[in-house]
Amino acid sequence: LNIMSNVRKRKGLLELLVEGPVVGDGSMCMTLEKRGYCRAGPWTPEAVLLYPDAVKQLLREYMRAGADVLQTPCYASSDGRLKRGNINYTVRHKFHTSEINEAACKIAHEVALEGNALVCGGITPVLSYLHKKGDLVIRAEFTDQLEIFIQRRDTVDFILAEFFGHVEELEICIDVMKRSKMPIACTMRIGPLGDLNGVSVKECAVRMARTGADLIGLNCMFDLNTTLKTIKRMKKALDDEGLETPLMCQPLGFMCPEVENSLYGYARLSEDPFALEPRQVTRFEVHAFARAAYDLGVRYIGGCCGMEPHHIRAIAQELSAERGRNPPVQDMCPPCEWLKKSNITTTQKKTNLEFWMNLKPGCGRPFNPSCNK
Template identity: 50%
Template sequence: MSSSLSSSSTKGLLERLADGPVVGDGSMLITLEKRGYVMAGSWTPEATLQYPDAVKQLHREFLRAGADVIQTFTYCATEDNLKMKNEHEKNSNDMKSVSEINHRACDLAREVANEGGALVAGSVSNVNAYRKDGACHGAGKEFVQNEFKKQCDIFVKKGVDFLLGEFFAFVEEAEWAVEVMAETGLPVACTMRISVIGDQVGVAPGDVAVRMAKAGADVIGVNCCYDPDTALKTLAMMKEGLEKAGLQRYLMAQPLGYHAQEITDDPRGYSVLPEFPFAMESRALTRTDVREFARRAYDEVGVRYIGGCCGFEPYHIRAIAEELTEERGRSFPGRDKSDGYSSLKRAFRVRQHKRANPEYWKNLVPAAGREKVRKLAEIVD
């Protein structure tokens, strides 16, 4: 490992998980799209090369909020994914170098991680060719695993602390990714974008977890597509499956940062909501929602890696860090400007003001703020 890239922390991911909760980071693509650095629909990470300062700034905001892990901004950074995106947009002559994107993403993540003793996770994403022409394993295992290997080779070279595979809809593809990641010798985390109904060919959450564990994953969980409530129900099923199989693995949750309770049984996730992607703000989780999620995840389900995916802003990650301060045994870099509800006592200048009480926020039902609240009639394709 290059000395210029090595983590300032002496403890790796598995050691940290053994000590207590690890706080992940949050939304990169969705948040950078909101800020004008990513194109909606493509959701690819060229901004790493085009706007590195913007990427680094968002990394830094998550670090300051309390994240223990900075993920490389490499979602969809494979030749297969970028080629499909550029062909669709008729920009094939302007395709960015996949290798350059991955190398630069590692540098940006490490630079920020070293500012606060955080770990760097090499982010390995699903491969579109797995479903070539709409068929599972359409491109074949060799091709798909080679796409994973190209990314992993760069991550190993750049000295990331562990590998994180995410956004898999099919457990078979997740297994293929885990096999490649495990060959590196680095700790392996892997998450599926599934709900309680299982993966997209009907493999139940408990069986999904067992298969990922047997493939070599050290940390297993869910990310994106579904809100915290659905994520925790799914993780409980995964935990049960692991226990029945006599397997012990750390659990991980990085759910959607929006309320989407009505799509629990839709395998496509939040992309089917009529608000996706340009009107999701009305569904955003409050900080109190996130604190409740973190507490339930840790106490009720036993999740030890807790972060967020699309829609999880830095302030959401701060809410997780605040809620789990005691369990982590330390504060976070932004604590000097954030002390939870107690700051409201000073702001309202009344020691027992109702808004300075956590119960007020837990029981609050946020208003829509509109004269007429449109009811969701149906979920559209």
């Protein structure tokens, strides 16, 4: 059976957005690194070729948690970034954009068929922009990433340009992406200070919308609270200009308030990338975030680095009324009913959802600083 020839019968992204909020998936590269299948630093996605079963399992967990969309696991799959990341591999294992994106499409599609999820083709920034190689070279590198998604358009439902730090580069990318004739989403990794060229949040939002993208927003680098502050500015900017492009956000899964006014977010933390676990958000903080984001007008909510399957489940559960359905693991929440059946008396008493929503979790390390210096 050639699974790539199967025709999916579910509604597309734009139809789902009209009906209610859409839930995205979560962390890929960072979670695969923790599980031993990816390297920190390059963060390139060779795992789709070397460890496909591990990648499938993680995607399957996100879908089971309630994700409507599975993104092709090919972050940083551009030949410039892959060449930089290939230095520790043998000649036999030199990886290229086309083979990684091809494998990522097959894996995402295979898992998506198990739960009738949408598949999103991911495109990321290119080094040729940073190195000022010129418009033609930049466009060629984006075209290389896009080509497989065009070839596999029968299995890819829409494409996403994500993790852009420069709105100028994003505008070039989206212009290239229009060749696909598929719905286009795009996100920037910006906080309150705007992009890396000094373009304000307001101007970024307006310029993103005016590219003609179907969905715009934020991903990664900043925590839940900072993301809410930034997305609020974006929404106001769009409203002021009379622009109605739907918003999306896929924030960081770690708390890092001290880098809110940094251009580089959590990358400025001394704990990055190997000691971030004490900062990881709880599922109840994600519940609160999902509600706040939805109330701000965000209609596509997922997660980026550090957002694990149980966090995606929290989003799906929080928005179950608006979506008209519960995730497959709804029996695990709310905790109240199941905790009553615990053999531990102190656990039995924690059956009030308000207790969990208002909890101030500790890190368990005496005299640890609350924030990074």
